[in-house]
Amino acid sequence: MRTLRNFWRELPLKPQGIVIVLAGFLPMIAIVAMGPAVPTLIAHFANDPDARAQVPALIGAPGLTMAILAPFSGLLIDRFGRRRLVLLATALYTIFGTAPLFLDTLDQIYTSRLLLGISEAGILTVVNTLIADYWDDKGRKNWLFLQSLVGPLFAGVIALIVGEVSTLQWNGVFFIYFAAIPVWAAMFVWLFEPENADVEEPAARQEEPAARKAVPLGAFPWGSAALTAFVTFIAAMLYYVFIINGALVFAEVGVTEPDRYAQMIFVPQIFFLMGAVLFRILANRSYPLQLGVFFALLGAGLAAIGLADTPTAMAAGVVVQQIAAGMAVPTLLSWTQSKFDFGQRGRGMGIWTAAFFLAQSQSPRLVHILDQSTGSMKNAFLTAGIVGIVVGVIGLMIALSLRKPRQSNA
Numbered sequence: 001m002r003t004l005r006n007f008w009r010e011l012p013l014k015p016q017g018i019v020i021v022l023a024g025f026l027p028m029i030a031i032v033a034m035g036p037a038v039p040t041l042i043a044h045f046a047n048d049p050d051a052r053a054q055v056p057a058l059i060g061a062p063g064l065t066m067a068i069l070a071p072f073s074g075l076l077i078d079r080f081g082r083r084r085l086v087l088l089a090t091a092l093y094t095i096f097g098t099a100p101l102f103l104d105t106l107d108q109i110y111t112s113r114l115l116l117g118i119s120e121a122g123i124l125t126v127v128n129t130l131i132a133d134y135w136d137d138k139g140r141k142n143w144l145f146l147q148s149l150v151g152p153l154f155a156g157v158i159a160l161i162v163g164e165v166s167t168l169q170w171n172g173v174f175f176i177y178f179a180a181i182p183v184w185a186a187m188f189v190w191l192f193e194p195e196n197a198d199v200e201e202p203a204a205r206q207e208e209p210a211a212r213k214a215v216p217l218g219a220f221p222w223g224s225a226a227l228t229a230f231v232t233f234i235a236a237m238l239y240y241v242f243i244i245n246g247a248l249v250f251a252e253v254g255v256t257e258p259d260r261y262a263q264m265i266f267v268p269q270i271f272f273l274m275g276a277v278l279f280r281i282l283a284n285r286s287y288p289l290q291l292g293v294f295f296a297l298l299g300a301g302l303a304a305i306g307l308a309d310t311p312t313a314m315a316a317g318v319v320v321q322q323i324a325a326g327m328a329v330p331t332l333l334s335w336t337q338s339k340f341d342f343g344q345r346g347r348g349m350g351i352w353t354a355a356f357f358l359a360q361s362q363s364p365r366l367v368h369i370l371d372q373s374t375g376s377m378k379n380a381f382l383t384a385g386i387v388g389i390v391v392g393v394i395g396l397m398i399a400l401s402l403r404k405p406r407q408s409n410a
Contacts (some may be wrong), residue, residue, distance in 0.1 A: 006177030011142060015136050015190040021147045022183050023086070024127045025154055026093060027062070027120040027357075029176055034059040036163040036262045037173040038247045044170040045106055056244050058110050066124070073125040074350020079341065081355035082126050082133070083193045089122030091182040097177025099263025109203075121353060128349040132337045133194040140337060141283045142331035161270065163262030199358060224339040225348060229355035231291065232332050234391060236359030236383075237366065238298050239328050241384045242305065242321050244364050249377040253311050264311055267317035275326015286402055287335045292395025294331050298324035299388020306382030318367030332356070 009015060038055055045051040076085060096119055099112040131140055158176060165172035242249075247261050255261050275297075282290045301321025308314035333352070340348030368379035 009063060016130075016134055016192070017146070019183070019186045019190050020127050020130055021091065021143065023123060023187060026090070026151070026180055026183060027066075029097075029125045029179070033158050033162050033173055033176045035243055037166045038244075038258065039251065039256065039261075040166040040170055040258055049104060051106070053368050054106050054110075055126035055246075056368065057361075058113055059244055060240070060361045060364045061110055061113035062117035062120050063357035063362075065114045066121040066356075067358030067361060068354070069118060069349065070125050070357065071350040071392050073121045073353070074129075074346040074348065077126060077129055077346030077350070080345075081193050082130055083100045083187075083191050084256050086126040086130075087187055087190065087286040089119045089126070090180055090187060091119075093119035093123060094177060094180040094184070095314045096289050097180065098174055100171050100174045101104060103171075109261065111240045117357070122359070124357075125346065125353045127348045128333060128337070128353065129196070129345050130191070131333070132340075132345050132349075133342065137338075141280070141328065141330070141334060143284055144284075144333060145280045146328055148279060148330050149273055153410055160266060163259040166258045181328055194385055205359050220344050221339060225351045228332075228336040228339060228348075231352050231356040232336070232352055233359045234387075235291075235295065235298075235328060235332055236356045238295075238302065238323060238384055238388045240363040241302055241367055241381060242318065242325075245367050245377060245380075246318070248371075250303060250311065250314060252376060252378055253309065253314055255311050264315055265318055268322050269317050271319045271322040272326040275294055275323040275328075276330070277326075278323065279327045279398055282331075283334070286399050287338075288395050288402065289399035290327070290331050290398055291335065292392050292397075294324055294327045294392070295388050295395055296392025297321075297327070299385045299390070299392055300324075301385070302381050302388060303385025306378045306380070308378070317377060321356045 008014075038059070041055045041058075043057065044049045048054065073085070095228070096112055096116040099115075100109045103109050103112060131143060135143060153216060162173045207408050224231030228249065246265065247255075248260065250261050255264055278293070279290070282293060297320060301317050301319070301324055304320055305314050306317075308317055336348065336352045337345070367377075367384070370383050371377050374380055376384060377380065
C-alpha cells in the first residue's frame with residue numbers, strides 16, 4: 001500500500017492525467033461497447049442478407065475516417081495547438097455517437113459512424129500528443145500504465161451494461177456516447193495548452209525548455225513514422241479480431257445471447273490488468289522485446305480461441321488474448337512517442353492514429369474474408385493467431401540479437 005501511495009503522490013499534473021485517461025477511452029467505446037451488441041444488430045437487420053458482414057463493418061467505420069483525417073489533425077495540432085481542437089472534437093463525439101438512436105437503416109447508421117470518426121481522430125490524436133507534452137519519459141509510462149489499468153474496468157462494466165440494454169432495445173448501445181458530456185466539462189476546466197501553460201510541478205518545469213524546442217518541417221523523421229505505422233497497423237489488425245468478432249466466434253460454441261456472452265467474457269477481460277502490469281514490468285527493456293512479447297501473447301490467445309471447442313476453453317483463450325490487449329496501446333504508444341519531439345509530435349501521433357484506426361476499419365473485412373475462405377470464424381481466429389505468433393517470434397529474435405539495454409531509438 002505504501003508503494004502505491006508513493007506512486008500516486010509522485011505523479012505530476014494529476015487532474016490533467018485523470019482527464020486524459022478518461023478522454024483516451026472515448027474512442028475505444030466505439031469498439032468495446034459495440035462488441036456485445038453485434039448479434040442483436042444482425043438480428044434486427046435480419047432481412048438484409050449482407051447484415052453479417054455489414055454490421056461488423058459498421059462498427060469499424062469510425063476507424064476508416066480516423067485513418068484518413070488523423071494525419072491532418074496532427075498537422076493542425078502542431079500548428080494551432082491542442083486544447084481547442086479536443087474540446088470541439090469531444091462535443092461532436094456526443095452528437096455523432098448518439099445519432100443512431102434516431103436512425104433506422106444500416107446505411108444511415110454507417111454514415112453517422114463515419115462522422116463519429118472525425119471527432120475520434122481529433123480526440124485521440126490530441127490525447128496521445130498531450131501525454132508526451134505534459135510528462136517526461138517516466139511520467140508518460142506511469143500514466144499509460146494507469147490508463148491501461150482503468151480501461152478494462154470500464155470495458156467490463158460497459159460490456160455488461162450493453163449486453164443487458166441490447167436485450168431491451170436494439171440500438172440501446174448508443175446511449176453510452178452520452179458519457180462524453182462530463183468528460184468534455186472536465187477538459188474545459190483542467191486541460192491547458194502546453195506551449196503557454198505556467199506549469200507548477202518542478203519536474204515538468206525543468207523539462208519545459210527541451211519540450212518547447214521547435215523542429216523544422218523538413219526534419220520530420222519519415223522513416224521512423226513509416227516503421228511505427230507499419231507495425232502499429234499489423235498490431236491493430238490483430239488487436240481488433242476479438243473485440244469486433246468475439247460474439248460471433250462464441251456463437252460457434254453455443255453462446256448466442258448477448259447477455260450470456262457479456263457474462264462469459266467479463267472475468268477474462270479483467271486479465272487486461274495483467275497486461276498493463278506486464279507492460280510496466282517490461283517498460284525499461286528494449287522495444288523489440290516488448291513488441292515481441294505482445295505479439296506472441298496476442299497470437300497465442302487468438303489461436304487458442306480458434307482451437308477451442310467449448311465456451312470455457314474459449315474463455316481461457318480470451319484470458320491470454322486480454323493479457324496481450326492490456327499491453328497493446330501503452331507498448332505501441334510508448335515506442336512511437338520515443339521517436340518524436342515536441343515540434344513533430346502532433347504529426348507523429350496523427351500518423352500513428354491513422355495506422356491504428358485504418359486497421360480497425362479493415363480488420364472486420366479481413367476476418368470476414370477469412371471466415372468465408374476457411375469455413376468458420378474459429379478458423380479465422382486461428383489464422384490470425386498464427387500471424388501474431390510469427391511476428392512475435394521475429395520481435396523476440398531481434399531483441400536477442402541486440403543483447404543490450406533499450407535505447408530511445410530502439
